[in-house]
Amino acid sequence: MIRKPTLQDVDGILALLIPRAQAGTVLFRSREDIESHLRDIFVYESEGQVLGTASLVHISTGLVEVRSLVVNSEFGRKGIGTTLVQACIDEALELGYERIFALTYVVPLFARLGFHVTERQKLPDKIWKDCQTCSKQDHCDETAVIRDLVRVEVDALPRALENPGADPAISIGNPQDAQTHR
Template sequence: MIRKALIADAKAIHKLLMKYAKDGLMLPRSLAEIYENIRDIYVFEDQGQVVGTVSLNICWEDLAEVRSLAVAEEYSGRGIGRKLVEACLDEAHSFGLRRVFALTYQLEFFTRLGFHEIEKSELPHKIWSDCLKCAKFPDCDEIAVSIEL
């Protein structure tokens, strides 16, 4: 079941994200960041356990980012990631946003959802504030993808 995250989900979200961050597959998020942004986060819950998460970060009047998409490894391949991203796209559409982007290592996953690869230089400089925290900056090897709504 997909739902908006609750305060009680924050530690489970943090644990899930940190697994992927330790593997270098996403930026780490502090527990404080999760609490501060809890309204932007969706979770996929199975039998009372958070097994997937994603957030929609609104960047500007017509632009949002899908970020921190993670699904527990044992739930991989069940369409949970797709459902989480679709929830973000639905919300972005309801806000009247025209474009959603993501930075990813999973190009094929996002292209199956209708995203297309773009140059990172097409994105506003404002989005790079998180990149400054990354050990890979400025030699980022993530791929930028975007979808028009």
């Protein structure tokens, strides 16, 4: 189940993030940072255990980042990461953002959800200030992926539902089934 975390989930979120941050695959985040951004975070929970997490980070007007995407490795390749990114997309749409991006090592996951690879230099400079704590800041090997967030007009829905694969902004049912697409 995907949901917003509570303070009781912070230990579970940190338990996912810290080893990955130490490995250099996600940015380090402090307990205080997590606690103060709970409303920007999603967790995937099963039987009371936090199995995955992802965050939405506001970058600038219209632009938001998927960050701190981590899934418990014992539960990998079951669609949890995809579900978390889809939740970020849905919320970014609801909030009125125009574009969503990530810096990632797993381009296929994002490509399935409509992201495409972009040049990192095209992203605003301010995103790099958060990389100062990263051990790879001078030799970042992540790929930037970005997706437009297209609002679907109500009139267009019946037509789009007949052919969901035609519009990457529409996902129906399990996001893993959609043919569409840090």
